[in-house]
Amino acid sequence: MEPVSAVGVAAAALQFLDFGSRLLSTSRQIYRSPSGRTARQVTLSTITNDLAHILAHVEQATASITPTSLAYHQLVSLSTECKDLIAPLNDALAALGKDGDSVFMYDEGKRVKEKSVLKTLRSALEAIWNQAEIEETIAKLRDMERRVTTAVIFAIWDGTRQSEERQIQFSRQLDEMTTLLLPTDPESIEADDVLPGDPQPLATAVQPEIVTTAIFNRVVDTLNDKTLPESLEIYNELVGCLWSRKQLPTPPEWISSNSSRVFFAEPEAMRRLFTFTILNSLAFETMEFRQEAIPEAFQRTFTWIFKGGANLPSFSEWLETEVKKPYWITGKPGSGKSTLMSYIIHHQSLLKHLHVWARGLPLIIARYYAWISGAHLQKSREGLMRTILHQVLSEENSLIPCVAPRRWALFSTLRAAVEAPPWSTWEVQESFDALLSECDKSFRLAVFIDGLDEFDLLPVDVIELIQHINARDGIKICVAGRPWMEFNDAFRGNPMLLMQDLNMVDITHIVKTKLEENIGFSELQNLFPTEAAHLIDEVARKSNGVILWVGLVVKSLLVALSEGDGLAELQVIIDGLPSRLSDLYDAIWASISPTNVTKSAEMLAIFEASQRPLDCLTLWIADGKLPLSFNILSTPLSQKGNPGVIDIMRRRLDSRTRGILEISSSSGTVDFLHRSASDWASKPEVWERISRSICHRFDPNLSLAKAEALKVPLATWEEIRNGGDSDPVRRCLWYASQVVDTGENRILLTRTLDKFDENVANMWTGLIRGEHWSSRSEACTNTFLGLAARFHILPYLREKLAWDPKLISRKTPKKRISLLENAVFDSLGYVNERRVTIDAEQRLSTIAFLLEHGANPREKTTEGLSVLETVRKKAEMRGAAGSGPDENWIMGNWTEVETMMLAAGGEGSIKKLFGFFSRS
Incomplete structure (x- = not known):
């Protein structure tokens, strides 16, 4: 028919x-x-x-x-x-x-x-x-x-x-x-x-x-009723057709016609919904974090950028003309490159000059601030493309059907903004190239990219990305980064500026203004104007064009002034401070009082162990050593924003780290003062010095897991049910998996995880009854102990099985995931994404422990085969294309896992098992 x-x-x-x-x-x-x-x-x-x-x-x-x-x-x-x-x-x-x-x-x-x-x-x-x-x-x-x-x-x-x-x-x-x-x-x-x-x-x-x-x-x-098998089959087949890389789909015509009788009363409302859904899927939680963390330009600084000068290729002229070469802003670490880039983007003169270049076409300005300390999408090619796509399509909604044709066709065909597949790297690249091809036809695009040295890419790959964008017509690019050899070679002959050659007047102005705002310095300046002017000039000269150095030194001088020091004592401080930024961090750390150094080191350890971005509330709880009985809902902390905690933590970070760690005023996240501070802390000799100040019983991952357990009542229903980047379950269990297995830690970790399970269960039972929350995203049922096995939290497994050894041998009900199945397979990709990784040795140790304590490799999995049979199949298919995400960690180790299970199933199994494992 x-x-x-x-x-x-x-x-x-x-x-x-x-x-x-x-x-x-x-x-x-x-x-x-x-x-x-x-x-x-x-x-x-x-x-x-x-x-x-x-x-x-x-x-x-x-x-x-x-x-x-x-x-x-x-x-x-x-x-x-x-x-x-x-x-x-x-x-x-x-x-x-x-x-x-x-x-x-x-x-x-x-x-x-x-x-x-x-x-x-x-x-x-x-x-x-x-x-x-x-x-x-x-x-x-x-x-x-x-x-x-x-x-x-x-x-x-x-x-x-x-x-x-x-x-x-x-x-x-x-x-x-x-x-x-x-x-x-x-x-x-x-x-x-x-x-x-x-x-x-x-x-x-x-x-x-x-x-x-x-x-x-x-x-x-x-x-769109996914409970109907027919509708689900249509959805799956439609997604398969539309996401075939062989050809781009054509969106149905009905959405383009406002007069279509068969649409419904408000076609524009549906168009807006489709637009919102696609833009929302491109966005990511930390997309604006780096921009918000960049300090604003000090008053009356950087005004020279739009004026030009003898040592500065005219930036305004470059903005207005058809010059195709990218403008290159470079300079020493801490010289103010990011601040200048932010100043340019938000300055009213930028639009005036770029409109001259646009020649009547609509103008769109996009920006991306790479951040090496941030999440993957804050420092990657994919993150840059998604950010620019989001910014441009937010301005020009009409481009979405041709830039994201697969998603638009899916929504148009199903007449609803249904759940679409996650953005893959190839689809992002495809949409990005489609967007670039529209430049100079329907609009012109100015792109500002800061932090070329902060990408999690090789410099040659960053340069290739810039060249790929710049090759299209109707695009103008300004980039900023450290003067690495690869970048200098790639942009040789381009219009450029070197920050430390141009910002001396700004630095002098900053030092003079900040010191003169201090009453003590103003009194000294009135008595000794020549000496005060000399001190200002000396700070500016010694900075070598590094604005960050100036900020740290002026802060030290202001502390001394508050203690009544005179100009002579201030000069001694200046003479004793190194001019190199890394040496200055050494001096700052050495200045922390002995009574605070242990707490300071623990705070740095918590920050280094955390999944970024780290919010100040999590750091406050992790650092505060609160009891597990602490009820966060009974405090003002349940209010949005936590302004009190931000103020407390700002003072604490200032006293303990002397500004090496700071809080972003807009997002409330904690991070290093600057990339140079992160580079300093990551030096092996520096971190060893910091670690020597930490008590051997302190475990930052245990502190973070405890913080996540106590914060659960503040989580939203969507975060608990759907997971994602803000998933408290993923974060807490990953921190727990990194805890060092000592006798004391084992007891504390068990109490912490039991409290976490209790807090999540209290939220869950109020919403869905008759099902444990650990089955939230599973096709089958699970247990909290099963999740602990999936995250390979050996201290917790050991403690629980010591209390009740029958937990592992107890027959698993049908359609429930056993401990061994959880440990071997990760069907939901819980621990294989970029932000959550557990090394193969720890995973193999967990499997060996479960087998030793009676886990049966011949027990059926939820898919019908036994664990051993499934592992054997994967061993036979080793290296085959189409392997799922649960296989990434152990690719090449399926045969070894099979051998472990065979050893555990025979006579003298334990001896064979650990003999095998020690050889592995």
């Missing part, structure tokens, strides 16, 4: 069922015949004739086709069931007809004077049927409507299987079906349909868009 035949059968059946449901309705709606003619008064004979007519239409449509597939056979079968379903109603109408041709009123608001006129057909039927029989009939009609709608949608989809652009053909057939279900043109209403005395024609009271919306919503709801 062709799709058009399926549409005809379904339209006839749905009209028939809709007509029957309306007859039995309690509401006094205007009567509408199957042809679309409307009336406020109708006779019983008219109703009977209309019902017979539409039933004949169903039989005719069904008889004219031959089922060619299971989907079409099901549709035809459902259509023939309609006749049997409506038989009781036919019998009831015949019984009513014995007393003559009654007149029924379908006019809400009209007063009925004629005795022969009844309110509705339902009121008449209540004399023959009881209310339960009527409601049951209505329920059957509605259920049949749902089943027919499902069947026709699937039949149409099945009939488009051979189409090259399947979603286009499918979309057109859906439009045709919806069109056939609409009422006929109101102009066809006859004169006798209008009651005498009506002030306006009946046609004006009919609202076709209401009917259209109801039908549209019914089709859309059915199409």
Whole structure:
């Protein structure tokens, strides 16, 4: 059966069922015949004739086709069931007809004077049927409507299987079906349909868009109901078609037409929803963090950038002209490159100059601040592309269908902003290239990229990315970074500036302004103006153009001034401070008092162990050594923003780290003062010096796991249920997996994780009853101990099994994931993403421990095979393409795991097992 035949059968059946449901309705709606003619008064004979007519239409449509597939056979079968379903109603109408041709009123608001006129057909039927029989009939009609709608949608989809652009053909057939279900043109209403005395024609009271919306919503709801196997199959096959890399899909035409009758009342509302959903999918949590962390330019600094000068290639001229070479801003670490870039982007002169270059085309400015201390998307090629895509498409929504055609086609075909596949690297690149190809056609693009040295890429790859973008017409790029040899070579001959050669006047101004704001210095300056001016010049000279150095030194001078030091003592401080930034960090660390150095080192250790970004509330709890009984909801900490904690932690970081760690004023996250501070702390000799100050019993990962356990009551329902980057479960269990296994840690970690399980369970049971929260994203059930095995938290497993050894040998219920299955396979990719990694040795140790304590490798997994059989299959397929994410950690080790299991299953298994494991 062709799709058009399926549409005809379904339209006839749905009209028939809709007509029957309306007859039995309690509401006094205007009567509408199957042809679309409307009336406020109708006779019983008219109703009977209309019902017979539409039933004949169903039989005719069904008889004219031959089922060619299971989907079409099901549709035809459902259509023939309609006749049997409506038989009781036919019998009831015949019984009513014995007393003559009654007149029924379908006019809400009209007063009925004629005795022969009844309110509705339902009121008449209540004399023959009881209310339960009527409601049951209505329920059957509605259920049949749902089943027919499902069947026709699937039949149409099945009939488009051979189409090259399947979603286009499918979309057109859906439009045709919806069109056939609409009422006929109101102009066809006859004169006798209008009651005498009506002030306006009946046609004006009919609202076709209401009917259209109801039908549209019914089709859309059915199409996107993932509980229906047919709808789920359509979704999966459609995603498979649209995400095929062989060709780009064409979005269906209906979304482009505002006049389409088969759409619904507000096409622009759906367009806005699609746009919002795609933009939201491109965004990531930390997208603006780096920009927010960059300090604002000090007052009246960097004004030279738009003025030019003898030592500065005119930046304004570069902005206005067709010069194709990127502008290169470079300089020493801490010389103010990022601050200057932020100053440029937010300066009003930028738009004025770039509009000259745009030549009348719309102008869009995009920016990306790479950050080596940030998350993956803050320092990667993918992160840059997604950020620019988000910024440009937010400005030019009309580009989204051609830049993200797969997602737009999916939403358009399904008439809803459904869940789309996650953005893969190749799709991001595809969309990014599509965006670049639009430059100079519909808009011009200025791109500002800061921190070339902060990408988690080789310099040659960063340069290739810049060149790839710059190769397109209608694009202007300004980049900033450290003067690494690769960058200097790549941008040799480009317009450029060297920060330390241009910022001396700014530095002098900063030093003078900050010192003169101090009352103590102003008093000294009044007494010794020459000496004070010399001190200012000396600080500026010794800075060598590094603004960051100036900030740290001035802070030390202000502390000395608050203690009453004079100009001579200030000069001694300046003379004793090294001019190299890394040496200055050494001096700052050495200046921390002995009573604070242990706490300072622990705070740095917590920060280094954390998953970035680290919010100040987590650091406050981890550093504060709060008891596990602490109830965070009973404190003001439950309020959004935690301003009190931010103030406390800002003072604490200032006193303990002397500004090496600081809090971003906008996001409330903790980070190093500057990339140079991170570089300093990561030096082996520096970290060894810091680590010597830490008590051997202190474990930063245990402190962080405890902080996550205590913070659970502040988590949202979405974070607990759906996971993602802000998933407290993933964070807490990963920290727990990194805890060093000592006797003391084992006890503390067990209490911490039990508290975490308790806190999550308290939230979960209030929302979903009868299921443990550890099964939140599983197709099968799980346990918290199972999650601990999945994250290979050996101290916790050892402690729990020491208390109850039977936990591992207890028979696992069907469809529950065993401890061994959790440890060997990671079906949800919990511990294989970039931010959560556990080394193979720890995983193998966990498997060995479970086998030693009685885990049965021959026990069935949730997929039906035993753990051993599944491992053996993977060993045979070792290295094969298409391996899932759960196999990444152990690729190449499946054979070893199989050997461990075979050793554990035989005589002398424990000896064999640990003999094997020691050899491995």
